[in-house]
Amino acid sequence: MQAQENKPGWYVWGVTVMGASHQRAGTKNQDAIGWKTQEKDCPDGYILAVADGHGSPRSPRSADGSRFAVQVLLELAHDYIKEVKEGITLVNPFSLVKQQVEQKLPQDLIRLWQERVEQDLSQLTVKSQSTSLEDGLEQNSPQANYLLYGSTILGVMLTSHYVVYIQLGDGDILTVSERGEVSRPFLRDPRLLANQTTSLATTSLTLNTLSGSPSYASDVYIKFEFFQNDPPALILVSTDGYSNSYRDNKAFEQIGPDYLKLLKAVGLAAIKENLEGWLNETSQTGSGDDITLGLMIRADILPASEGEATAIMIANEVEPEKALAQSEPTAQEVLIQTPPEETVE
Amino acid sequence: MVTLRRPGGEMATRPLHFIWIADCSGSMAGEKIKTLNFGIQEALPEMRRVADDNPFAEVLVRAVKFSSGAQWHVGQPTKVQDFKWPDLQANGVTDLGRAFRLVADQLKMPPMTDRALPPVLVLFSDGQPTDDYKSSLKALMDEPWGKKAVRLSIAVGDDADLAVLQEFIGHSELQPLVAKNAPQLVDYIKWASTAVLQAASAPPSQATDSPQSGLNVPLPPPPVATAPSSADDVW
Numbered sequence: 046m047q048a049q050e051n052k053p054g055w056y057v058w059g060v061t062v063m064g065a066s067h068q069r070a071g072t073k074n075q076d077a078i079g080w081k082t083q084e085k086d087c088p089d090g091y092i093l094a095v096a097d098g099h100g101s102p103r104s105p106r107s108a109d110g111s112r113f114a115v116q117v118l119l120e121l122a123h124d125y126i127k128e129v130k131e132g133i134t135l136v137n138p139f140s141l142v143k144q145q146v147e148q149k150l151p152q153d154l155i156r157l158w159q160e161r162v163e164q165d166l167s168q169l170t171v172k173s174q175s176t177s178l179e180d181g182l183e184q185n186s187p188q189a190n191y192l193l194y195g196s197t198i199l200g201v202m203l204t205s206h207y208v209v210y211i212q213l214g215d216g217d218i219l220t221v222s223e224r225g226e227v228s229r230p231f232l233r234d235p236r237l238l239a240n241q242t243t244s245l246a247t248t249s250l251t252l253n254t255l256s257g258s259p260s261y262a263s264d265v266y267i268k269f270e271f272f273q274n275d276p277p278a279l280i281l282v283s284t285d286g287y288s289n290s291y292r293d294n295k296a297f298e299q300i301g302p303d304y305l306k307l308l309k310a311v312g313l314a315a316i317k318e319n320l321e322g323w324l325n326e327t328s329q330t331g332s333g334d335d336i337t338l339g340l341m342i343r344a345d346i347l348p349a350s351e352g353e354a355t356a357i358m359i360a361n362e363v364e365p366e367k368a369l370a371q372s373e374p375t376a377q378e379v380l381i382q383t384p385p386e387e388t389v390e
Numbered sequence: 391m392v393t394l395r396r397p398g399g400e401m402a403t404r405p406l407h408f409i410w411i412a413d414c415s416g417s418m419a420g421e422k423i424k425t426l427n428f429g430i431q432e433a434l435p436e437m438r439r440v441a442d443d444n445p446f447a448e449v450l451v452r453a454v455k456f457s458s459g460a461q462w463h464v465g466q467p468t469k470v471q472d473f474k475w476p477d478l479q480a481n482g483v484t485d486l487g488r489a490f491r492l493v494a495d496q497l498k499m500p501p502m503t504d505r506a507l508p509p510v511l512v513l514f515s516d517g518q519p520t521d522d523y524k525s526s527l528k529a530l531m532d533e534p535w536g537k538k539a540v541r542l543s544i545a546v547g548d549d550a551d552l553a554v555l556q557e558f559i560g561h562s563e564l565q566p567l568v569a570k571n572a573p574q575l576v577d578y579i580k581w582a583s584t585a586v587l588q589a590a591s592a593p594p595s596q597a598t599d600s601p602q603s604g605l606n607v608p609l610p611p612p613p614v615a616t617a618p619s620s621a622d623d624v625w
Binding site for chain 1: 395
């Protein structure tokens with residue numbers, strides 16, 4: 046989808062809300078979300094990343110783990126989009142590049158996330174030498190240490206020619222056609238029943254590739270699709286708190302055509318005004334869990350006036366980002382929405 | 391601000407199926423079955439309180455009884471607020487395997503759905519199974535929801551086959567609770583129907599293949615058994 050002058054090809058946006066049950070228990074939101082857009086910080090495409098920390102007693106640092114997962118995927122996807130563009134030659138056609146991405150990206154994702162965790166742990170270990178806060182941390186095996194930060198990760202990389210879906214753990218990626226038809230890039234993993242999930246913490250780097258099918262690096266699902274006809278009109282990426290709040294899969298997947306209709310009718314600005322309230326209501330009425338929803342919206346489905354309205358919205362959002370960039374230089378490329386630290390009385 | 395209808399279909403809390411599996415063989419007659427009936431009746435108000443405190447789980451209670459054969463004692467999954475316990479009578483042998491089959495059938499998908507919370511299965515028995523329980527237990531554990539269920543067992547008296555009860559639990563982290571007298575049985579019933587229910591109502595995510603994976607739902611420790619006041623106070 047080529048960007049028109051002064052109008053993006055896609056809009057990318059999302060929200061995370063703390064679960065109603067977590068509010069009652071005084072615990073943190075374990076989810077994280079982040080995105081990059083062609084207009085701001087990713088010259089050749091759009092990226093959306095969503096993660097859900099486990100929040101279990103064995104994963105006390107999973108809120109950090111989910112944040113690291115989002116940061117790592119955004120940076121990695123940014124590099125891959127660039128590499129794919131530069132890597133396509135006569136002797137290295139798209140099909141080969143596709144295979145390379147499907148094989149290598151999952152491995153890089155896990156490796157970089159683990160490195161990020163190790164880096165954080167080493168800083169904690171230094172601190173813990175003078176406090177008893179992290180007793181026993183150094184004695185844990187590497188895998189047990191990764192579990193401290195355990196998280197899922199879901200993401201989408203989008204350019205004018207292709208889309209890459211990636212998922213490790215529970216949560217949902219829905220694609221919605223212009224006619225409102227919903228599909229999923231991945232079948233639901235039958236192992237992910239009840240509260241079980243695959244995890245960045247426990248996935249090995251063993252590679253298992255099935256050509257012509259979604260590829261697996263152990264538990265990582267990845268699918269690279271070229272746009273043969275029309276790209277999807279809308280892509281929705283959410284943590285499992287969202288789908289677990291609906292009576293069944295049909296009721297959940299209804300969000301696809303519903304969001305599409307709303308976007309076509311009233312535009313993104315109106316969705317932005319309402320989304321946080323909807324997700325809070327959903328958590329309170331349904332699962333009680335943290336809920337995060339990211340949207341990738343093809344610009345041409347929005348009302349004609351959206352370009353101006355949304356430009357104003359984005360301009361309004363620049364100020365908070367600038368403030369963030371001042372305190373954290375690396376955050377200039379990334380907008381990660383995790384709630385501020387809660388103080389527990 | 392423009393207020394719009396929330397996208398999506400009907401919302402719902404997640405179902406949590408709680409199933410009592412009760413031995414009512416002849417050896418349970420007398421004080422044992424009377425205490426079992428009393429213990430479950432006494433636990434109901436507390437179960438309702440736990441359910442009210444965990445509004446995001448819909449607690450649905452049922453019960454299986456087994457002696458000569460097995461039947462649903464309360465077959466319809468019933469909201470805990472509406473659940474009533476009909477007293478059990480004791481007579482017959484101990485067809486535990488048939489009880490496992492009944493439960494296994496209900497843990498298939500359907501009628502279970504993939505958005506449920508881990509079921510809680512609580513088995514009471516005071517003796518040895520008299521049918522082929524092993525193949526039935528395997529059938530139960532072959533169901534994904536059977537495997538994911540929180541499985542507890544409570545031995546009523548000293549003659550229960552603890553090895554069988556441990557097989558049902560299926561985790562080395564948890565052992566059968568042995569109730570040697572009425573107060574202990576009542577305490578264990580209360581623990582299973584409150585503390586365990588609480589834990590299953592809001593379980594945190596568990597990573598598959600974790601090196602420390604054990605119980606699907608982290609459970610609080612069971613109550614310490616009250617020592618019998620006299621030798622007569624022991625079954």
